[in-house]
Amino acid sequence: MHTLSVIGCGGAGEKFLDYIPKMAGVQRISLNISKADVIVDPDRMESYENVPSNLILSQFPWIQKIDSEDIFLIAGLGGKTGSEVGRILGKILGKRKRLWGIFTLPFEWEGEERKKRAQKALDEIRKNYRAYFILENEKIIKHYPELKMEIAMSIPAAVAKHIVIDFLRIGMKNMLHRKIRGELGAGVGFGVGKNRIKVAIEDALSSPWMGEGDKIIFLSGNVEIEDARYIVQKYLPQFWDVYTTNEYGERIKATVIEIRQESEL
Ligand SMILES: Nc1nc2c(ncn2[C@@H]2O[C@H](COP(=O)(O)OP(=O)(O)OP(=O)(O)O)[C@@H](O)[C@H]2O)c(=O)[nH]1
Ligand SMILES: [Mg+2]
Known part of the structure; x- marks a missing residue:
């Protein structure tokens, strides 16, 4: 399996x-x-x-x-x-x-x-x-x-x-x-420097496949959930989470998923 x-x-x-x-x-x-x-x-x-x-x-x-x-x-x-x-x-x-x-x-x-x-x-x-x-x-x-x-x-x-x-x-x-169903949009962004979390999220939000629907935000990099909370919550995501890793060096990666339609269930 x-x-x-x-x-x-x-x-x-x-x-x-x-x-x-x-x-x-x-x-x-x-x-x-x-x-x-x-x-x-x-x-x-x-x-x-x-x-x-x-x-x-x-x-x-x-x-x-x-x-x-x-x-x-x-x-x-x-x-x-x-x-x-x-x-x-x-x-x-x-x-x-x-x-x-x-x-x-x-x-x-x-x-x-x-x-x-x-x-x-x-x-x-x-x-x-x-x-x-x-x-x-x-x-x-x-x-x-x-x-x-x-x-x-x-x-x-x-x-x-x-x-x-x-x-x-x-x-x-x-x-x-969660009842995540139907069509989704996506964007991936990276940020460095003092505002790296914000830059990564905004970069992901500027994706060609990002619309107005609710957002899910996943952050990856050398970051802890408590450090990100204040910044991420400004974007009012439906939910969000962090994966702590050193593989992106000083960069933070944001993957934003857009939920394009209401769940039918
Ligand atoms: N962005 C992107 N789109 C691609 C690429 N290759 C193919 N596509 C898109 O995918 C569609 C399907 O192409 P393929 O995957 O080659 O087709 P297939 O599924 O193998 O089907 P047949 O070869 O017709 O049997 C194309 O019409 C393009 O729009 C790629 O490298 N990048
Ligand atoms: Mg083919």
Whole structure:
């Protein structure tokens, strides 16, 4: 048994999975149509979509090897593999496990067909995932128009990395017993110097994927909860927590999660 399973699905999902460091207790699986840990055929999976689950599991035995209660599925929506497999795995696993998603949506220039495919996948993801982060690609270039494409493309991967690391370190003990559901936004920021906690939080809040919803704030670095309380509470987070570590040196990291919709439960 692992604490967390992280599945990188399709080209973007595999790439983003590579950004996530290997961590104890974390099962990592890449899914793609070739050269991945698990080779998938989205068409074949789709043809089994509505058959009883014991049959599905006998046809796709790798699904049973995903052995954590909490699963992160990471994919770029808009292509075939990530969108279809992410959607179908949601239908199969959504009721048995806690499924968390991290998804990009296509750039405008990728055209209508990709946009439609992403939307269709998202409509079902909404029903079956516990909660999911939406990191719209288009918002990166609107937010940072000067940025080179190559760097813009890598930003969701870096944010996905911190979401997974912080979920494992801080989120699991804080988020699971709360009714956090549906679409989430996210931002990651770093701060140094005298006002480093404030700078890190404001940096995270200025993310392209941050809106007006309630906020969850996770701080990581050489900081104790009592030192942060006064500053963090000014941002009125729904809840917040600290993970004390030396790995960021003199920097403080803030990961802010935005809850975009009211829980239906
Ligand atoms: N930000 C970012 N987005 C990416 C990257 N690669 C792909 N995407 C996005 O993800 C979408 C899906 O692309 P892929 O992951 O390559 O597609 P796939 O899931 O493998 O699907 P097929 O190759 O069509 O079977 C694209 O339309 C892009 O919007 C990346 O490196 N960075
Ligand atoms: Mg592909």
